[in-house]
Amino acid sequence: MKIYNTLTDKKEAFIPITPGKVTMYVCGPTVYNYVHIGNMRPVITFDMVYNYFKYLGYDVIYASNFTDVNEKITNKAIELGIVEREVADKFIKAYLKDLEEYNCTKINKRPRVIDHMEDIFQFIQRLIDKDFAYCVNGDVYFSVEKIKEYGVLSNQNIEELKSGQRIEINPQKRSPLDFALWRKTSSGEQFESPWGKGIPGWHTECVVMINKLFGTKIDIHGGGIDLKFPHHDNEIAQSIALNNNYIANYWMHNGHININGEKMSKSLGNYVYAKDFIKEHDANEIKLAIFKTHYRLPLNFTEKLFDEAKILNEKIYSALKQAFLIINVSKLNVGNIKKDKNLEEIMDDDFNTPNLISYLMDLVKQLNIEMRQSKEFVNTYDRINLICSILGLKYKFKKLTSEDITLYNDWQKARKNKEYEIADNLRKKLILKKII
Ligand SMILES: [Zn+2]
Known part of the structure; x- marks a missing residue:
């Protein structure tokens, strides 16, 4: 199968590090609020990626973290008058409920920053010892200029980055592009580190947790396109420094979601929490609407898109319901088809879900004809169910x-x-x- 690797900007044949096994890490939420519908696109996308690898027979270890130590959490704790741990627990619980409701429950490792403080200290210390990081007044920064490939993921070199980015002036940094591995804090939750009290930088925690869970390298690192720079380039820089690799052999990024052609933002009033969106739309409908666009492309949520997804969902539901009835009444033997060549041809091309949905709807049409003409339909029914399980569509x-x-x-x-x-x-x- 081929995956579009955003590290090389090419579709590449997928070759796992260990035959028969896939290791995958997707950056998870900072748990200071409910997640919005844009955050659900990577969740839904990588759930499908997991399902397809399982279909192919791989053993998949899929990790996604919780950023549960962060200034945003401290700010929320002050706002709500509770402590940071309560904020994190509240929104982790809410997020897990979202995953259940969207039927995206395949993540099998959920590391938290709070459980990895010692690992983070050791990791940062190794970077300091190797002269890739330096400590100034209780802050620790990564020295970007020590990495000649810096910016490799977002295709920017250090000079371009310096001239192109709006960079805050911080006299403590040796170079304006240097990023914090450890930050001294004076209020809120603090951790006692070898460099004083503070909290770890966001870019460090993902690398530390990947190394801890999987070793120095994984097969697939995923996330939303907005994480490419600086977050993922900074993860790569640290991994080059300590492990001399790019953390993952394949980097996958999903496109962002617009609402009626506009970026989602609180000020525009089109900011939708995932928990509210699911009250108005069935999880199957949301997935069909999302998968009608290839995961790498930007996606525009419109009423029309959801009207169409609703129709598709109803067509699938009513055909499967009728088939289910006949299968039960006639005691037909189902579930014998485990592979489908057409499906594989479509999905092996970088998870081409728009084409898979077209194929699914052709099969639904065929199923209806076969049932109407009292023909053998179990084969078609099984193929439809294979596709539904890959797309994460659930019909009861x-x-x-x-x-x-x-x-x-x-x-x-x-x-x-x-x-x-x-x-x-x-x-x-x-x-x-x-x-x-
Ligand atoms: Zn991350």
Whole structure:
């Protein structure tokens, strides 16, 4: 299969570090507030990536962190009149609920910064010992100019970065591009470090947790496109310094989400929390709307997009519901198809979900025809279910009792015998029981 690697800006064949195994890390939320719908795009995208690797038979270790030590958390704690740990716990709980509601529960490692303080101290100390970092008045900075490849991910060199970026003047830094590994703090939650009281820098924690969980290198590092610079380039710089590698063999970035053509922002009033969005839209609908655009491209949320996704979702649901009924009544054997060549051809091309949805809708159409013509349809039904499991679409139907099945058979018999009045009554009963 091929993955577009944002490190090399090319589609490359995927070759895992360990055969049969995939290690993947995706930057998680800073837990000082509820996450917005834009934060859900990487969650939904990498859930699909996980599902497809599992389909291919890989053992996948998927980690996503919680940034639970941060100035934003301290500010929120002051605002709410509680301590930082309570803020972090509150929003971690809310985030886990979002993951459940969006049916994105594949993350199997969830490291927290608070549990890695000793590892962070050791990591920073190693950077200082190797002369890649320096301490000034309780702050520790990474010396960017020591890394000649700095900016490799975002394709910018140090000179371009210096002239192009708006950089705050900080007389403590040797170079304006240097970033903080450790920051001295005077208020809020502080940790006693070898350099004094403070908190770790955001760019350090991800590298430390990756090294701790997986060793020096992973297969895939993912995140939103906005994290490419400086966050991911800074992660890479630290990894070059200590491990002489780019942390991950494949870097994957998803595009951002606009709402009605505008960037989501609190001042524009189009800022939508994931927890509120799911009250108005079914998780399947949201996924279909997101997957209709390739993960690397920017995505524009409009009413039209969701109207279309709703129609697609209803089509899939009603075809599967009818098939489920016949399968139960006729006791058909399903789930025997485990592989689909068309599906693989589509997904092996850098997870081409727009094409996968087209293929899915063709299969739904085919399923309806096969059922209408009383043909064998289990093969098509199985293929549809394979696609749904990769896209993370979940459809639940009521389990039928023997009484339900008798009712259904009676209805079919009455129809066949042209006993319309009886058939009509039975049909009403079946609808009332939500069987048809
Ligand atoms: Zn990160």
